[in-house]
Amino acid sequence: MLGLKLETDPHWVNIVEKNIEEILTDHAWCEQKAATNAISIVVSYPYHSDLVNELLSLAKEELTHFEMVHQKIKERGLKLGFERKDQYVNELYKFMRKGHVKEIVLIDRLLFSAMIEARSCERFKVLSENIKDEELRSFYRELMISEANHYTTFLGFARKYGNDVEDVNKRWEQWLSHESEVVKNYGKSETVHG
Numbered sequence: 001m002l003g004l005k006l007e008t009d010p011h012w013v014n015i016v017e018k019n020i021e022e023i024l025t026d027h028a029w030c031e032q033k034a035a036t037n038a039i040s041i042v043v044s045y046p047y048h049s050d051l052v053n054e055l056l057s058l059a060k061e062e063l064t065h066f067e068m069v070h071q072k073i074k075e076r077g078l079k080l081g082f083e084r085k086d087q088y089v090n091e092l093y094k095f096m097r098k099g100h101v102k103e104i105v106l107i108d109r110l111l112f113s114a115m116i117e118a119r120s121c122e123r124f125k126v127l128s129e130n131i132k133d134e135e136l137r138s139f140y141r142e143l144m145i146s147e148a149n150h151y152t153t154f155l156g157f158a159r160k161y162g163n164d165v166e167d168v169n170k171r172w173e174q175w176l177s178h179e180s181e182v183v184k185n186y187g188k189s190e191t192v193h194g
Contacts, residue, residue: 002118002151003172005180012123012187013130019190020133021073025081026191028069030120033086034113034150035062041109045102051157058150065143072139088193089116091182095175107162111175114154116193119183121147123192 016023038059042052073080092115096108124144128137155172162168186194 002122002148003176004118004122005176006183008123008126008183008187010126010130013127015188016127016190017131017133020076020136021078021081022190023192024069024073024076024078026084026086026194028066028073028080029083030086030192031062031066031069032083033089034116035059035066037113038062041106041113044109045106048157048161051161054153054157058153061146061150065146068139072136084191086191086193088119088182088186092116092179095178101165103161103165107158107165107168107171110154110158110161111168111172114151114158114172115175115179117147117151117154119179120192121151 035058038055042055042059046052070080092112096112097104098108099105121144124140124147128141128144131137131140158172159168162171188194
């Protein structure tokens, strides 16, 4: 369904399990960044009312997820650490077209967002199927479904607003190919995209 060209090695979970505090902290900040990203798109494209409505709801949901992850951290007697840089996301960002016609930039903003949601969904699936902690298994299964919905939301809007400008499916294939090269360097640390 996601179309990702390279799957995460399930052994990544072995790395995650050695530092649950790190994965939960990183995950919390990923949710905050996702909310910020949605609001940023709203600020740049306020004239697309349906996009604004949907992304405001999405941003609220992402903040709810941040709160849920923070609650898991507290329940385990852990502390929310400082925000981490996400090198995977930074590498994807470099692929995004900037300085073009505003609608071309919108297409890539939406595809960039869809790509991150797709990989997050896939990582949550791997966690839900492989982590030994039953509570986190269930937690990540629930969040996996939400990430899948976010992925389809962003991809759907890219097609809606982009197909008159360019072949969005062709551009999405370029994103998938680029991401498969980027992600080869990750899956070695206890972070959502690391």
